[in-house]
Amino acid sequence: MKKWKNLLAGLVVLALLLAGCSSVGQTADGSQPEVGGQPIGEAEGSGRLNVHYLDVGQGNAALLESEGHYMLIDGGNRKASSFVVSYLKRQNVESLDYILISHFDEDHLAGAIGALYQFPAGKVITADYETDSSIYKSYQDAMEKQRYEETHPSQGDVFSLGSASVRVISPVSYGHEDENEDSVGVIVENGDNRFFFGGDMGKTGEKQVMESGADIAADVFLLNHHGSYLSSRFLEQISPSYAVISCGDGNSYGHPRQDTIKLLEDDGIPVFRTDKQGTIILHSDGKIISWEQEPCNDYTPGTRTASGDKEEPYVEENNSDAEHCDxxxxxxxxxxxxxxxxxxxxxxxxxxxxxxxxxxxxxxxxxxxxxxxxx
Ligand SMILES: [Zn+2]
Ligand SMILES: [Zn+2]
Structure with a gap:
């Protein structure tokens, strides 16, 4: 059923693209949405959700809006901080219902600190751990000065954002040695459309989420950890119609990984990339997802350089069963x-x-x- 719906949504978008592009992003009532940095979808009860995957270079930041309610998921790195604040201002954001910081690595946290200072926030949602980095200290200062208290969500928590709902899927529990695995991951649901945001979840997090039995099916999958590790089973469970990768052009980590991007290519999943296309924007009316640009479908992996993180090669260990294995x-x-x-x-x-x-x-x-x- 889900797959069928995804397919249908994909076909409709494809048909619109073939019809000459100008109708992409058309609203349900046939009018053109305002685009190009203008606020979109403020009509009461329209059931619209707009998602902006911001081009923050090597890092992650997304702005979500539904019926005048805003959520920022991560804020990118130090260099992106002023861009994120000015982008939100251009969207006429006056306050954020939620600032969700998936985890406290600099490439997710730094830009969110600017937002903490610039926009009143309803709730600051974060992973439940502390660290001793200098960027974390700046974050603590901001939280103290703005008199915010952190909310640490648990898997299964649900909160609303306009017509959309946000469901927490990870972590299954906090306290991983690798802080990426403590990333707060959510699925944002608007009508029939679902959007996956998993922070820097890795191998362990994926496994635990799958074992938890959580429903992770989604139409749009923002790849975990900038296109780093991904298992085919996890991708299968999400079964996305589209993939988005947020990474920096020529990043030293080699994101996206070759084996990961190949999984998308093999499955014929259309891919959008911030390193190739800049900021990526989509609109959901609860049934159809329309994009402001076409997928780049660039399946070339990043190239790892000496200064980047060394990542181990990856093999899916449990890819068979007792009867058929070698x-x-x-x-x-x-x-x-x-x-x-x-x-x-x-x-x-x-x-x-x-x-x-x-x-x-x-x-x-x-x-x-x-x-x-x-x-
Ligand atoms: Zn991280
Ligand atoms: Zn990251």
Missing amino acids: YVLNTHTKKIHLPSCSSLKGMKEDNKAYYKGSKDELIDNGYEACGNCKP
Whole structure:
């Protein structure tokens, strides 16, 4: 049903594109929306949601508006801070119902500090942890000066934004060693349209969200962590009609990752990228999503440079089952076993993964052959 709706929405947008582009973004009553930095969709009860994925270089920031209610999700890095504030001012934002800071890394937090000073906020929603970075201290100062208290949401919490509702999907619990995994992730729902924002959630967060059984299906998927790690199972569960990547042109981290962008390409998911297209804007009327630009469908990965974070190569360890796998892996000890190996009997179920594919790929990912069954 969901897929069918996505497909239908996609076809309608495609039909509009083919019809000559001028009708893209048309409102339900046939009038043209105001675009180009003007406020959009203020009609009472129109059920419209507008999403702006801001071009903040290497980082993340999105402005959401529905029926005159605004939410800022992350604020980009230090360099983007004044851009974010001026962008919001150009949109005639006077106050924000919510400032959601997915986690306290500089590329999400820094620009949000400017917003804390410039716009009265109804609620400041953040991950539940503290850190000792200098940017976090500036954030604490801003919170104190503006007399805000943090709200730490839990998975399943729901709050409303105009005609839309915002449902918290992550983290399943706080306290991860890697703070990215504590990212507050939400799905914003407007009528039949759903939008996914997962902060810098990574491998662990994805796994925990999937295990929690939360419904994460969405029409538009803002890739986690600027297009870093993504598993095919997670993508399958979201089953998006569109993907958006927020990353900096020529960033040193190599975002988006080759294996991640390939998953999108293989599934034929249209992709929008802030590094190639700048700020990306869409409108939802609850049924149809219309975009202010066409997808760039540029599936070239970023190039990692020496100054960037070293990211491990990635293999999906549990891509098969007991009947069809080539190898059984111990994800804890990082050993590769034949399915017939006698040492499998004592292996904890939690550590067991069934793998179909090449042994070399596993070895590239830090695995070793078992000395007993010698695969
Ligand atoms: Zn981060
Ligand atoms: Zn980030």
